[in-house]
Amino acid sequence: MATAVAAAPVSDVRFGRFLALVYLIMAAGMVVTAFVAQSLSNNPEFVKRTLFNPWFAFGLFMAQILLVVWLSVRAPSMAPAIAFFMFLIYSALTGAALTSIFLFYSQQTISSAFWAAAGMFLLSGLVGFFIKRDLSGLGRFLILALLGYLFALLMSMFMPFAYGFNTAVTYTGIILFAALTAWDTQRLKVLASRLPPDANLGGIAVNGALALYLDFINLFLLMLRASR
Numbered sequence: 001m002a003t004a005v006a007a008a009p010v011s012d013v014r015f016g017r018f019l020a021l022v023y024l025i026m027a028a029g030m031v032v033t034a035f036v037a038q039s040l041s042n043n044p045e046f047v048k049r050t051l052f053n054p055w056f057a058f059g060l061f062m063a064q065i066l067l068v069v070w071l072s073v074r075a076p077s078m079a080p081a082i083a084f085f086m087f088l089i090y091s092a093l094t095g096a097a098l099t100s101i102f103l104f105y106s107q108q109t110i111s112s113a114f115w116a117a118a119g120m121f122l123l124s125g126l127v128g129f130f131i132k133r134d135l136s137g138l139g140r141f142l143i144l145a146l147l148g149y150l151f152a153l154l155m156s157m158f159m160p161f162a163y164g165f166n167t168a169v170t171y172t173g174i175i176l177f178a179a180l181t182a183w184d185t186q187r188l189k190v191l192a193s194r195l196p197p198d199a200n201l202g203g204i205a206v207n208g209a210l211a212l213y214l215d216f217i218n219l220f221l222l223m224l225r226a227s228r
Helices: 002-040 044-052 054-077 080-097 107-130 138-157 163-194 201-226
Strands: none
Touching: 002 080, 002 163, 002 201, 044 054, 044 080, 054 080, 054 201, 080 201, 107 163, 107 201, 138 163, 163 201
């Protein structure tokens, strides 16, 4: 009986430590992204390349895609330090890709969009954490909805003056990524409660932080788009 009583707090500590680590890693990635984007926005040559050199912009985009896919698959089995380092590299690449937003939006607009995205992310995360209903069944629907949204987003690039369509795509995206944030949060909560003692806590935490990071970045960009 003494052993059973002593084991429960250890499980609670491990549960809390995992979730805290996920959000700490995500926060570190956000800091790196903001720092790189702000720093490179003061480099005219780099900004010109991202805007007017299609090969450079495409190479940056592909580097992000390849790294995020690789991290999503490999992070849980990687050494924690390496997984964290690769996540920071991805965060830096994202910051480099976001450099041009400082040309199109004022500091006030960017700040407002950031805090609006943070509020939406926090609210969605709380829903995912505290809601009693199992959201796992939503996963397949959300993935299909994401594919549909990406197709609609691609179409909107070829119809820049279709205001109604672009507005619908933007607000649909906000709802979609808010739902993905709630789903990812509950998924990580369930995962944290089922981690075996020998699990690669650091690598799995990086994988979870990456999912939440992507949710937040997309919410932020959509909030920026909605402000136009």
